[in-house]
Amino acid sequence: MSRWEPNAPERLQQAAFELYTERGYDQTTVTEIATRAGLTERTFFRHFADKREVLFDGGDRFRATLVDPVDTAPASATPLEAVAAGIEAAGSVFPAVELVRRRHALILANPELQERELIKLASVAVSLSEALRRRGVPDTSAELAAETGVTVLRIALARWIEDPAERPWDVHVHEAMDELCRLTAERIVAAQA
Amino acid sequence: MSRWEPNAPERLQQAAFELYTERGYDQTTVTEIATRAGLTERTFFRHFADKREVLFDGGDRFRATLVDPVDTAPASATPLEAVAAGIEAAGSVFPAVELVRRRHALILANPELQERELIKLASVAVSLSEALRRRGVPDTSAELAAETGVTVLRIALARWIEDPAERPWDVHVHEAMDELCRLTAERIVAAQA
Numbered sequence: 219m220s221r222w223e224p225n226a227p228e229r230l231q232q233a234a235f236e237l238y239t240e241r242g243y244d245q246t247t248v249t250e251i252a253t254r255a256g257l258t259e260r261t262f263f264r265h266f267a268d269k270r271e272v273l274f275d276g277g278d279r280f281r282a283t284l285v286d287p288v289d290t291a292p293a294s295a296t297p298l299e300a301v302a303a304g305i306e307a308a309g310s311v312f313p314a315v316e317l318v319r320r321r322h323a324l325i326l327a328n329p330e331l332q333e334r335e336l337i338k339l340a341s342v343a344v345s346l347s348e349a350l351r352r353r354g355v356p357d358t359s360a361e362l363a364a365e366t367g368v369t370v371l372r373i374a375l376a377r378w379i380e381d382p383a384e385r386p387w388d389v390h391v392h393e394a395m396d397e398l399c400r401l402t403a404e405r406i407v408a409a410q411a
Numbered sequence: 412m413s414r415w416e417p418n419a420p421e422r423l424q425q426a427a428f429e430l431y432t433e434r435g436y437d438q439t440t441v442t443e444i445a446t447r448a449g450l451t452e453r454t455f456f457r458h459f460a461d462k463r464e465v466l467f468d469g470g471d472r473f474r475a476t477l478v479d480p481v482d483t484a485p486a487s488a489t490p491l492e493a494v495a496a497g498i499e500a501a502g503s504v505f506p507a508v509e510l511v512r513r514r515h516a517l518i519l520a521n522p523e524l525q526e527r528e529l530i531k532l533a534s535v536a537v538s539l540s541e542a543l544r545r546r547g548v549p550d551t552s553a554e555l556a557a558e559t560g561v562t563v564l565r566i567a568l569a570r571w572i573e574d575p576a577e578r579p580w581d582v583h584v585h586e587a588m589d590e591l592c593r594l595t596a597e598r599i600v601a602a603q604a
Contacts, residue, residue: 296597336529358566362591365562373554398555402595404489 227265227275229255234272235320243269243328270334273321276311277338281345283311288349297355301346301367302395308371309387319379343368370394420458420468422448427465428513436462436521463527466514469504470531474538476504481542490548494539494560495588501564502580512572536561563587 223229233254237246248269252262266272287303295303312318325331347364351357374390381390416422426447430439441462445455459465480496488496505511518524540557544550567583574583 296594298594298597332533333526333530336533337526340525340529358570358587358590359594361566361569362562362587363594365565366559366591366594369555369558369562372558373551376554377551394551394555397551398559399595401489401491401552401556401559402592404491 223257223261226255226257226261229257230262230265231272231275234269235317235324238273238324239320243324243331270331273324273331274334274338277341280308280311281342283307284342285345285349288346289352291353293353297350297353297359297363298366298395300350300353301363302370302391304346304349305367305371305374306388306391309391312387315379315384318375322375322379339368339372342371366398370398373397416450416454419448419450419454423450423455423458424465424468427462428510428517431466431517432513436517436524463524466517466524467527467531470534473501473504473531474535476500477535478538478542481539482545484546486546490543490546490552490556491559491588493543493546494556495563495584497539497542498560498564498567499581499584502584505580508572508577511568515568515572532561532565535564559591563591566590 230251234246234251237250237254246269248262249259251269251272252259255262266275284304284307287307288300291300291303325335343361343364346367347360350360350363355363370391373394374387377394378385378387378390423444427439427444430443430447439462441455442452444462444465445452448455459468477497477500480500481493484493484496518528536554536557539560540553543553543556548556563584566587567580570587571578571580571583
């Protein structure tokens with residue numbers, strides 16, 4: 219077998235997804251994943267630290283994809299607009315919706331994977347918050363807007379993968395953001411009543 | 412030593428806080444915590460599963476304190492108002508601000524404790540979301556309002572423990588909630604411009 223394997227990470231991820239779905243995450247070994255992908259265990263460890271990381275590959279790229287639009291948003295953009303641009307951009311790095319749906323179900327079924335997902339999202343919030351501070355947004359606003367962005371990301375993702383109409387990612391981001399604005403506007407109106 | 416120890420949990424928590432602060436979380440053992448508290452290791456394990464749980468004791472009570480006001484809010488309360496009432500109520504179960512500040516610093520310094528804190532807050536969000544659904548709030552709004560509530564809780568906590576003016580908890584909750592409303596209102600105004 220040659221040292222260079224075309225699309226090794228993708229093949230390993232595909233094999234891992236299949237096995238985790240078929241027999242469960244806990245019951246699957248790295249050897250089995252490699253075999254299913256037609257690759258060696260050594261190749262697996264060249265690309266992933268362990269079987270958990272197969273599901274969280276590309277974390278740095280994902281974070282960069284969300285942060286770049288915040289950095290490059292026009293100076294006139296409000297904190298929440300800049301964050302919304304980042305969340306929308308996340309759509310460009312998602313794999314096919316079917317794969318995202320399967321990954322989501324796997325994570326929900328396993329506490330260890332849920333913890334890892336929470337940590338990933340917390341680190342995304344920190345990166346977004348730092349990007350907002352680079353734009354001159356004060357600390358509290360930056361943290362609030364960043365955390366709110368991650369909330370919108372989570373809600374939009376859950377809706378996107380379940381949407382029978384298969385509307386695109388950015389529609390779901392806008393809907394979640396609009397819904398949030400409606401909730402806060404309601405509070406403002408109620409407080410004035 | 413009698414089997415019944417007055418205030419054993421509080422004494423153990425106090426001793427744990429002191430030792431974690433003095434020599435670090437990783438360097439402290441359960442035996443040392445018990446000794447410092449003038450109690451036995453056996454007493455420690457009657458109250459806490461391990462040395463991590465000393466910092467997360469009362470999770471169920473904490474959750475109940477936040478959820479009750481959501482359940483009992485007037486029918487006219489908006490989702491975010493009901494959640495805000497829950498977040499404000501959290502103040503009634505916080506220990507002295509000095510202790511909360513020390514706990515916060517300990518958690519920030521240790522990835523294992525940070526994970527545990529993220530999981531605790533995620534479970535608070537789930538409970539708040541369930542309480543909102545019991546009020547008839549639709550799924551997406553319930554999740555958004557609950558997650559937003561937890562964001563406000565985190566920001567308010569960070570501000571409260573650092574406030575040189577020592578203003579009370581509910582002032583910080585209101586400020587964080589108002590700031591969030593301002594951020595979303597800004598977005599609405601910008602979108603209409």
